[in-house]
Structure formats: C-alpha cells, structure tokens
Amino acid sequence: MDFTQTHFALFGLPATYALDREHLDRAYREMQNTVHPDRFAAQSDAEQRVAMQWATRANEAYRTLKHPVDRGVYLLQLQGIDALDAHNTQMAPAFLMQQMEWREAIDDARGAKRVDALDALMDELRITHRQIESQLIDLLDAKQDFEGAREAVRQLRFMDKLIAEVGDVYEELEG
Amino acid sequence: MGYTAQRAQSQDPHNTLISVKRFMGRGLKDIDDVASMPYHFVDAPGMVQIKTIAGVKSPVEVSAEILKVLRARAESALGGELVGAVITVPAYFDDAQRQATKDAAQLAGINVLRLLNEPTAAAIAYGLDNTSEGVFAVYDLGGGTFDISILKLSKGVFEVLATNGDSALGGDDFDQRVFCWMVEKGRFQPLSASDMRLLLTKARDAKEALTEHLDVRVTVVLSTGEMMDATLTQAEFNAMASSLLSKTLAPTRKALRDAGLTVGDIKGVVMVGGSTRMPCVRQAVAEFFKQAPLTNLDPDKVVALGAAMQADVLAGNRAGDDWLLLDVIPLSLGLETMGGLTEKVIPRNTTIPTARAQEFTTFKDGQTAMSVHVLQGERELAVDCRSLARFELRGIPPMVAGAARIRVTFQVDADGLLSVSAREQSTGVETSVQVKPSYGLADDDITRMLKDAFTHARDDMVARALNEQIVDANGLIAATRAAMQEDSALLAADEAAAIDASMAALEKLVTQTDHLAIKRGIEALNAVTTDFAQRRMDQNVRRAMAGQKLETFG
Numbered sequence: 001m002d003f004t005q006t007h008f009a010l011f012g013l014p015a016t017y018a019l020d021r022e023h024l025d026r027a028y029r030e031m032q033n034t035v036h037p038d039r040f041a042a043q044s045d046a047e048q049r050v051a052m053q054w055a056t057r058a059n060e061a062y063r064t065l066k067h068p069v070d071r072g073v074y075l076l077q078l079q080g081i082d083a084l085d086a087h088n089t090q091m092a093p094a095f096l097m098q099q100m101e102w103r104e105a106i107d108d109a110r111g112a113k114r115v116d117a118l119d120a121l122m123d124e125l126r127i128t129h130r131q132i133e134s135q136l137i138d139l140l141d142a143k144q145d146f147e148g149a150r151e152a153v154r155q156l157r158f159m160d161k162l163i164a165e166v167g168d169v170y171e172e173l174e175g
Numbered sequence: 176m177g178y179t180a181q182r183a184q185s186q187d188p189h190n191t192l193i194s195v196k197r198f199m200g201r202g203l204k205d206i207d208d209v210a211s212m213p214y215h216f217v218d219a220p221g222m223v224q225i226k227t228i229a230g231v232k233s234p235v236e237v238s239a240e241i242l243k244v245l246r247a248r249a250e251s252a253l254g255g256e257l258v259g260a261v262i263t264v265p266a267y268f269d270d271a272q273r274q275a276t277k278d279a280a281q282l283a284g285i286n287v288l289r290l291l292n293e294p295t296a297a298a299i300a301y302g303l304d305n306t307s308e309g310v311f312a313v314y315d316l317g318g319g320t321f322d323i324s325i326l327k328l329s330k331g332v333f334e335v336l337a338t339n340g341d342s343a344l345g346g347d348d349f350d351q352r353v354f355c356w357m358v359e360k361g362r363f364q365p366l367s368a369s370d371m372r373l374l375l376t377k378a379r380d381a382k383e384a385l386t387e388h389l390d391v392r393v394t395v396v397l398s399t400g401e402m403m404d405a406t407l408t409q410a411e412f413n414a415m416a417s418s419l420l421s422k423t424l425a426p427t428r429k430a431l432r433d434a435g436l437t438v439g440d441i442k443g444v445v446m447v448g449g450s451t452r453m454p455c456v457r458q459a460v461a462e463f464f465k466q467a468p469l470t471n472l473d474p475d476k477v478v479a480l481g482a483a484m485q486a487d488v489l490a491g492n493r494a495g496d497d498w499l500l501l502d503v504i505p506l507s508l509g510l511e512t513m514g515g516l517t518e519k520v521i522p523r524n525t526t527i528p529t530a531r532a533q534e535f536t537t538f539k540d541g542q543t544a545m546s547v548h549v550l551q552g553e554r555e556l557a558v559d560c561r562s563l564a565r566f567e568l569r570g571i572p573p574m575v576a577g578a579a580r581i582r583v584t585f586q587v588d589a590d591g592l593l594s595v596s597a598r599e600q601s602t603g604v605e606t607s608v609q610v611k612p613s614y615g616l617a618d619d620d621i622t623r624m625l626k627d628a629f630t631h632a633r634d635d636m637v638a639r640a641l642n643e644q645i646v647d648a649n650g651l652i653a654a655t656r657a658a659m660q661e662d663s664a665l666l667a668a669d670e671a672a673a674i675d676a677s678m679a680a681l682e683k684l685v686t687q688t689d690h691l692a693i694k695r696g697i698e699a700l701n702a703v704t705t706d707f708a709q710r711r712m713d714q715n716v717r718r719a720m721a722g723q724k725l726e727t728f729g
Contacts, residue, residue, distance in 0.1 A: 001709065001712075001713065002713075011720075012720055025329075027720065029329070029330065029332050029499075030719050030720065031716065031719060031720065032332070032499060032501060033332075033499055033719070034715050034716055034719040035712060035715070035716060036499055036501075036589075037528065037588070037589040038289070038485075038488065038489060038499065038500060038589065039499075041288050041289060041489035041490070041491070042288075042489065042490055042491035042650075043491075043654055044651050044654055044655065044700075044701055044704065044708070045697075045698075045701045046701040046702070046704045046705045046707075046708040047654075047708045047711075047712075049705070049708075050705070050708045050709050050712050051712070052528050052588060052589065054712055054716070055528050055589070056528045056529055056530045056586070059525075059526045059527070059528065059529050060529065060530070060531075062526075063525070063526070167432050170428070170432065171425075171428070171429065171432075174425065174428055
C-alpha cells in the first residue's frame with residue numbers, strides 16, 4: 001500500500017473540491033469489492049490483515065472525500081494549510097451575526113415546540129450550506145484562494161454544528 | 176435448551192434462564208427490571224453473573240451452552256465438522272456485548288467467520304430474493320432487543336447508512352404489560368417466583384393469541400389458590416403497547432436523520448423478529464413509513480437465512496462477487512478527557528473496518544504516565560457512557576506540560592470489535608489493548624472455562640485442537656501454493672525459497688501430533704508471506720482501478 005498516494009489518486013479522481021460523486025461511489029464500491037475482509041475470510045491471517053488495512057484505508061478516503069467539510073480540510077492540508085488551526089479563528093462579523101440569529105431561531109422553535117419552524121430553519125441552513133460549497137469550488141478550484149477557502153471551510157463547519165443542533169431539538173420535540 | 180427449558184420455566188424459575196442475551200456484556204446496574212426477574216444475580220466486575228443450581232454462571236457460559244447444542248445440531252444435519260460459523264448480533268450491540276458474544280462462541284469451540292448484524296443479515300435474505308435497488312429500512316423487533324437499520328442497495332453492495340435501536344426492548348416488554356394487567360385484574364398479592372413465571376408464560380400466550388383473534392380469555396390459578404379470569408381485547412392490548420411502539424419510533428427517526436433521509440426516501444420496510452407479527456406493530460410501522468411493510472419471509476427465520484447465505488460466501492464456497500456488505504458501528508467510540516468529558520474518536524455510523532487516531536498531551540510538568548479510558552456512547556459525560564477499558568501508558572520521558580505527544584489509535588475490525596493502542600510520538604513508548612479485560616471475561620477466564628468444560632474430556636480437547644490445526648495448516652499450504660503459482664512474478668528467488676522452506680516445515684509438522692508446534696508453524700508461514708500478500712493486494716487494486724478509469728473516461 002502506497003501511503004503517499006492522496007485520497008483522490010486512490011480513487012482515480014482529480015484533486016478538486018468539485019466532486020464527481022458518481023465516479024467516487026463507483027470506484028469505492030469497486031475497491032471494496034477487491035479489498036474487503038469478507039473477500040478473504042477463508043484466506044490466511046496475512047491476507048486477512050492486509051485486507052483489513054486496505055479496507056480501512058478505502059473507508060477513510062471515501063469518508064473524507066464525501067464529506068464537504070472534510071474534503072475542504074483535506075485539500076487545504078495537501079497545500080500545507082491547517083484549516084482548523086485553533087489559533088486562527090477569525091470569522092467575518094456578518095457571518096457571526098447570522099449565526100447568532102439562527103441560534104435564537106432554534107431556541108424560539110424549541111420554546112414554542114414548533115416543528116414546522118424547525119423545518120423552515122433546516123431548509124434555510126441547507127441552502128446556505130450548499131452556497132458555501134459552491135463558493136469553495138470557486139475558491140479552491142478556480143481562484144486557488146486558500147485563505148478565503150480556509151474561512152469558508154470553517155463557516156461550513158459552523159453550519160454542520162447548527163444542523164446537528166436542530167437535529168437534537170427535533171429529537172427533543174418528537175420524544 | 177429450547178422447548179424443554181420453556182416447559183421447565185414455571186416449575187424451576189430460578190434455574191431456567193430466559194433471554195440471557197439481555198445480560199451479555201452487561202453489569203447489574205445496566206439491567207432495568209431486576210426486581211421482576213426470578214434470578215439470583217451476582218454483581219461481578221464488568222458482567223453480571225447468575226447463581227444457579229449448577230453454580231454461578233456468566234451469561235457468556237450460558238450462551239456457550241446454547242451454541243454447543245446448535246453446533247451439534249448443525250454438525251448432525253450437515254454430516255460433518257463445522258469449519259466456522261457466522262454469528263448474528265443485534266446491530267445496536269455495543270463493543271462489550273459483541274465481545275461477550277464472540278467469547279461465547281470461542282467457549283463453544285466455534286470458529287467465528289464473522290459477527291453479522293441481524294438487520295443486515297435480513298437485508299441479504301430480502302435483497303437477494305427481490306434483486307432490489309434503493310434505500311430500505313429494516314425494523315427488527317425481537318424478544319429482547321430492537322434494531323432499526325437504513326441500508327442502500329446498489330449493484331450488489333449493501334451499504335448500511337445508519338443504525339439505531341434499544342438493546343433492552345422487545346417482545347418480553349409486551350409480555351410484561353399483559354402481566355401487569357393480569358396482576359391488577361386478579362388483585363394478586365406479592366408473587367412467588369414460580370407464580371411470576373406462570374403469569375409471564377400466560378401473558379405471552381395471550382399476546383400471541385391476539386395476533387389472530389380480536390380478544391382472548393385469560394384464566395390463571397396461582398399456587399396460592401388465588402385466581403383471575405378475564406377477557407383481553409386487541410384494542411386494550413394495543414393501548415398497553417402504544418408507549419412501547421413509540422419507544423421503537425424514536426430510534427427510527429434518529430436513524431433516518433443520521434442517514435440524512437426522510438420517510439419519503441424509503442423504498443421498502445423489511446420486518447424482522449417474532450414481535451413484528453403483532454398487528455399493532457405492523458400498523459405503527461405502516462403509519463410511520465406511509466407504506467405497508469414487507470412480511471413475505473418468516474420474521475423468525477429471515478436473519479438465519481441471510482446469515483447462512485453470508486457464511487456460504489465467507490467460507491469461500493461461492494465466487495465471492497455476488498454481493499458485498501458494508502456495515503457500520505452503532506455507537507460512537509471515544510476517550511475520557513479532562514473534567515470527565517467524552518471526546519469522540521470514531522462517530523457512530525462510521526463504516527467498518529475503520530481506524531482513527533487522536534493526539535493528546537500531558538497536563539503536568541514531568542508527567543511520566545497517562546491513563547487512557549475508552550468509552551462507547553453518545554453522552555457528553557464519561558460516566559454516562561459505557562466504559563470499555565482503562566489502561567495506562569507508562570514510561571513517558573519527563574517533559575514540561577503539553578510537550579509530550581501521545582497518539583491514541585482506535586482500530587475497529589470487520590466484526591465491529593475495537594482494539595486501542597497508545598504511543599508517545601517522540602520516544603516511541605507504546606502500549607496497546609484488545610479492548611476486553613475490563614468487562615466480561617479476560618483471556619485467562621476463557622482459558623479456565625475451556626479447561627473446566629473439558630476436564631472430563633481432556634483427550635477429546637487435544638484431539639479436537641490437533642484436528643483443527645491440521646485443517647488450518649493444510650488450508651494455508653494449499654492457498655499459499657495457489658498464490659505462488661498465480662503470482663510467481665511478484666516474488667524474488669530468495670523470497671520464494673523462504674516461503675517454500677516454511678511451507679515444507681509446516682507440511683512435516685502436520686504429519687506429527689503436536690498441535691502447538693503446528694500453530695507456531697502456521698504463524699511462521701503467515702509471517703513470511705505478509706509482504707507477498709501485500710504485493711498481491713496492490714496488484715489486485717491496480718487491476719480493479721484500471722478497469723474503473725476505462726469505464727469512466729472511455
């Protein structure tokens with residue numbers, strides 16, 4: 001196994017934020033069909049160990065590329081940039097304001113036990129999520145603006161957290 | 176075992192163990208309804224034990240007894256020794272419960288090809304019958320456990336997207352509701368253990384009768400002479416059951432949300448487990464998913480059917496490219512950090528096998544040891560999660576606080592079992608655990624039980640062990656020879672010679688009777704072929720991926 005190979009190269013994909021999801025899914029399935037431990041359950045321990053290492057590697061690469069935040073963090077990491085550096089957490093004030101408004105909206109919906117309000121909020125969060133993903137295609141693939149991309153990745157992570165919080169409130173309201 | 180035990184349950188409730196699966200990998204404090212059970216529990220570190228007339232038994236030992244009977248039945252039905260078995264577990268079983276299950280199999284002398292999640296097994300049985308594509312839900316309500324799994328079926332790949340459940344919710348709880356109704360109707364005084372079991376049996380009969388009938392007459396005479404005689408209608412029963420049904424729908428919603436899907440995305444709902452025969456369960460599921468669930472396979476047999484099909488593939492009896500399962504871990508794995516908080520290392524619903532590492536540092540100047548507490552669960556506080564293991568990394572060189580870099584690596588294998596290792600990066604000081612000894616059984620316990628079980632049949636055990644090793648060795652030699660013929664180009668002359676020598680040594684050992692020597696010979700041959708296995712896999716992957724590119728760009 002070549003550990004210097006990138007996750008993109010592993011699946012025969014270009015190292016871009018824009019993702020051919022169908023190609024990724026197909027290549028992942030093909031790879032797991034080849035390396036999964038279930039293919040080697042009747043083989044020697046040596047082959048079973050190798051299979052586990054490969055299947056682990058394929059799962060990790062697939063997970064990273066599939067996930068919008070992780071794919072961004074990974075592309076920046078390939079540029080030597082730590083997107084989640086705890087010492088650099090600057091964020092545009094307008095985005096932070098928006099965050100606070102959304103948090104209040106979550107609290108309001110929880111207080112009023114309004115599932116329909118949560119639905120509307122979730123739609124809004126998902127739209128913004130997709131917008132930031134589009135920005136990242138532009139920043140990383142076209143402009144190669146890594147500083148800009150770093151902030152966008154962090155924003156996307158905020159969005160994920162908010163979406164998870166809305167999920168928690170759904171759980172609370174639905175019992 | 177089986178019907179004999181079922182008949183004995185009300186005469187001898189203390190010594191007739193029912194639904195022991197509920198106690199696997201569980202401490203006394205994890206069991207909710209201890210008071211309503213007739214057993215004499217013994218609180219042991221890690222896993223509860225039960226005092227019986229045959230001595231104190233751990234749930235693992237009881238399971239092993241059941242597995243032994245099943246093994247004997249399988250061997251007589253198939254007419255030969257069992258090479259291995261696929262053992263199914265509820266998808267929502269945590270690491271402790273899975274490990275306990277694997278220990279029980281080991282104790283019963285069964286080679287576990289794979290621990291397979293029950294809903295996934297059911298999906299194989301259904302999916303292959305119907306050659307379906309799309310996203311399916313498997314709703315599995317058994318005697319003591321509830322699972323919900325969301326799977327995507329695509330071109331022969333069964334990919335589990337999310338799983339959830341309740342490992343202490345099942346048909347037994349419905350019996351309990353009817354039991355309470357009977358106690359109320361009969362105005363019964365505190366019950367003896369055998370009367371309690373009698374009522375539970377009657378409760379179960381009544382519940383089952385209501386699957387076919389709109390009402391059932393329930394008549395009971397206790398050993399005290401007290402009695403009750405009343406009619407239970409399906410409507411009354413449904414009312415008692417409704418809170419239990421809600422308890423299954425909450426995990427269902429969570430699983431859908433984790434999969435990022437809504438009810439409208441689900442193409443079909445598969446019903447598994449005897450409890451899904453209850454009309455109220457079918458109705459609740461149909462209402463939730465807005466479609467009638469699939470019930471054309473026997474809900475008690477569908478898991479076994481799927482498991483058998485998977486065993487056929489794993490044993491190498493089929494070409495192997497019929498289908499592939501990609502399963503997940505049901506609960507997040509993590510570590511305790513400062514202030515008793517949980518830090519997740521591998522989130523729930525991560526596809527297995529998987530590995531993830533996290534770096535930690537020392538918090539005191541000159542600190543030379545660090546304790547690692549491995550947890551499973553979703554809660555923020557460590558005390559609210561299941562404790563899987565504690566171990567200590569010692570020999571860290573004294574440094575200022577925050578300078579040491581300790582990398583903790585979690586590896587989860589294809590059975591969903593975890594092993595953890597910790598390493599100080601600058602010095603390479605390392606320690607690792609098979610997450611196992613802090614609950615349930617340590618390896619020593621297993622060895623002791625194996626010995627106990629075989630004291631009367633020591634020669635038998637040796638003969639069996641020898642036989643197993645010879646079968647393994649011959650299999651390994653045949654596979655190695657085939658691999659060398661196929662890929663001789665991947666080996667340098669001296670490497671091939673080393674493998675040949677190791678193989679010849681093992682062939683000689685097989686003709687003798689020292690099973691431990693054969694075991695060492697197998698290990699040696701495995702070690703000397705590791706690089707070769709690695710290169711063969713590299714080559715397979717290159718070939719598979721080359722095909723991919725042609726398909727994509729061609």
